[in-house]
Amino acid sequence: MSALRNSLDTVIDKLGLYDIVLPFLLVFTITFAILEKTKVFGVEKIDNQVYTRKNLNAMAAFVVAFFVVMSNKLVQAITRTTSNFVLLLLSSILFLMLIGSFAKESDEGVELSGAWKTLFEIIMFIGLAIIFLTSITISDGRTLLEVIWDFVSGGIASVSSEVWSGLLLLIILGGAIFYITGGKVSTPKKKKEEE
Numbered sequence: 001m002s003a004l005r006n007s008l009d010t011v012i013d014k015l016g017l018y019d020i021v022l023p024f025l026l027v028f029t030i031t032f033a034i035l036e037k038t039k040v041f042g043v044e045k046i047d048n049q050v051y052t053r054k055n056l057n058a059m060a061a062f063v064v065a066f067f068v069v070m071s072n073k074l075v076q077a078i079t080r081t082t083s084n085f086v087l088l089l090l091s092s093i094l095f096l097m098l099i100g101s102f103a104k105e106s107d108e109g110v111e112l113s114g115a116w117k118t119l120f121e122i123i124m125f126i127g128l129a130i131i132f133l134t135s136i137t138i139s140d141g142r143t144l145l146e147v148i149w150d151f152v153s154g155g156i157a158s159v160s161s162e163v164w165s166g167l168l169l170l171i172i173l174g175g176a177i178f179y180i181t182g183g184k185v186s187t188p189k190k191k192k193e194e195e
Contacts, residue, residue: 018079019075020069020075023065023068023069023074023075023078023079024065024066024068024069025065026078026082027061027064027065027068027069027078028061028062028064028065029061031060031061031064031065032057032058032061035052035057035060035061036052036054036057039052040057041053041056041057041060073137076137077135077136077137078135080134080135081131081132081135084131084134084135085128085131088124088127088128088131092120092124095120099116130145132144133145133148
């Protein structure tokens, strides 16, 4: 079985499916869809029907996808990003299945709402940001996430204790002011004029 898989991987590598075809199709499709949706190149009227300029959109998407495929670094970043994105998507689906097993069933199905939905969206956004930052490497081989982490950890370590105590004091004062005012902006009440 492993010999068949190895020979199949060799054929796929020789055809350039992973390095050329799939990244090209992905970038072309996404770029074409965005151009069709935004109508950047305008529209044309034919028999009182409005159509997008599909020929221009397709040509621009083709050129963008071709430029992306010609860059080895971009193709590697796209490959790493999409594989990690699939893992994030799979984990979110498994999480929703777990929530669905405990939720009350209704006609519309299980739906996240309120604070849970917001929390889940924030977690997914942070996950996507981390995926993009770990997919892009700089010339010395480090990822952008490593560069940011090195900068932040080096910056935090070099901050003096006076700055930390000042920041702590500001946080305490801000929290106290927020607590006292109740976090609400009060609006002045209008007095009724007596006639």
